[in-house]
Amino acid sequence: MGTDLTGMVQRELSDEELLALDLDLFPTDCVEFIEKPKPCEGGDGHTSSRTTESCCTDQGTAEATCSGNEQSPNQPTTSEQGSDPLCEGSGTKRRKQDGRIPLERFGWKYLTVTDLSRQAWCEQQVVYGAELPHIKELREDIPVVKAGSCLHLARELEVQDIVPITVESREDKWAVKMLNLLSMIQFLQAGELELRELKTRGNRTYPSAAQRKSHHLQVSIYKLLFEAMIKGQLKKDTITHHLRLRTEQPFGSEVLAHAQSVGYTVSTFGDLLDLVLLNLTYAEIPTVDTLKIExxxxxxxxxxxxxxxxxxxxxxxxxxxxxxxxxxGQREARGVDIEEAWKCRYCDFADICEWRQSKAEEATRKNRANQSK
Ligand code: SF4
Structure with a gap:
């Protein structure tokens, strides 16, 4: 994906920058999830490894290339990785026996917009993707998926210079994202804003209505998030609590040097966060006028x-x-309705999907009942 916000000057705001703020910007009734530390993190929920983060100097868009110990929010906990759900009887039964809500069960700290738009496609598929990440990862090697990623990268490189910066903590990693966001504010102030999402396709055709619905949801959530951010609805505590970041954490040497080189005299993550939130709220950034999907x-x-x-x-x-x-945890996951059963033909989990199986059995029962009338 590649999302940009276009003002009088064409600007690109990457998914990372919007997604980085993720669920914390949702209406309060949607954000009160309980988070679990990720298994790769120490007891305090923080890593101390050195990783490389890319920072954009020219036009200020962040390209997050987290590596090392940092996990995707969508990776399961160690206990889940060590067990094969397929060897434990009915997945539905096992899920019911596990008293935790799905976010806790998967060890996720927050949801990304991508998670939500995938959920719009098939919720059950998202659950299988979280429970069986090795199958999901295989998909990322499929040529069509790789080709899409290359196009997105090429599009981003058209408008930004990437500078590698060594980060020494999770706070450093987020600081790089925040610095990129800060450097973009001046462009976001420019006149009308257009949010543009890039979708790449293997065929020269428009996607189906079902795919377009999930795309519509995705860009609409971006707008909601962005506008919550510029209206001051994003709170410091929300960020630090959900992302488990330490406000008092001083920056590593390269992040500190970069912050100074772009004119900011902040030395801790909390100071930078204050600066970002203040700027976003008082910079008079206009709301997004137009949503487009290319x-x-x-x-x-x-x-x-x-x-x-x-x-x-x-x-x-x-x-x-x-x-x-x-x-x-207020309801069970749902698979696709019978009218959208065609989606199952393209699903990596079709062979093991209990939802699909139960719908097939239901259809068979109905057919038999109709025939016996
Ligand atoms: S097989 Fe169908 S219902 Fe099951 S996860 Fe895949 S798309 Fe969803």
Whole structure:
């Protein structure tokens, strides 16, 4: 994915910058998840390894390339990695016996917008992806997925210079994202804003209505998040609590040098966070006027078409409430309805999917009942 916000000057705001703020910007009834430290982190939930983070100097867009001990929020806990859900009888039964809410069970700290838009496609698939990450990871090696990633990267490199910066803590990693966001504020102040999402396709065709629905949800959530951020609804405590970041943590030498080189005399993560939130709130950044999705053909990078997405706030919020109720453990995961059973043909988990199996059995029962009438 590559999302940009376009003002009078074309600007690109990467997914990382918006996604980095993730769920913390959602309406409060959607964000009160309980987080668990990730297994790779020490007892205090922090790593001390040195990793390299890319920082963009020219036009200020962050490209996060976290490595080392940092895990994706979508990786399971060690205990889950060590067990094979398929060897433990019914997944549904096992999930019910586990008293934890899904976020706790998967060891996730927060949700990304990508998680939510995938959920709109098939919630059950997201659950299998979390429980069986090795299958999901295989998908990332598929040529069509790789080609899409290359196009996104190429698009980002058109508008930014990348400078590698060594980070020494998780706070350093987030500081780089925050510095990039700060450097972009001046561009975001420029006139009308257009949020543009890039989607790449293996065929020179528009996606199906079901795919487009999940894309619409995705860009609509971006707008909600962005606007919550510039309206001062994003709180420091929310960030530090959900991401388990230490405000008093001093920057590593390279992050400190970079902050100074771009004109900021901050030395701890908490100071930088204050500065970012203050700037976002008082910089008079306009709201996003237009949401667009550009569909691009992977083979030659030509544009298939651009869709303008109407923003329907009530619809987005109601979808979010529905999806979040699963993460909060208020209901079971749902697979696709029978009308969308075609999605199962493209699903990596079709062979093991209990939802699909139960729907097939239900359909067989109904057929038999109809025949016996
Ligand atoms: S097989 Fe169908 S219902 Fe099951 S996870 Fe895949 S898409 Fe969803």
């Amino acid at each position: 569909y691009c053909y992977q083979a030659d990078a030509s544009v298939i078409g651009t869709e303008v997405v109407p923003f329907e706030e009530e619809w987005v919020k109601s979808e979010l409430r529905h999806y979040c109720s699963f993460w909060k």
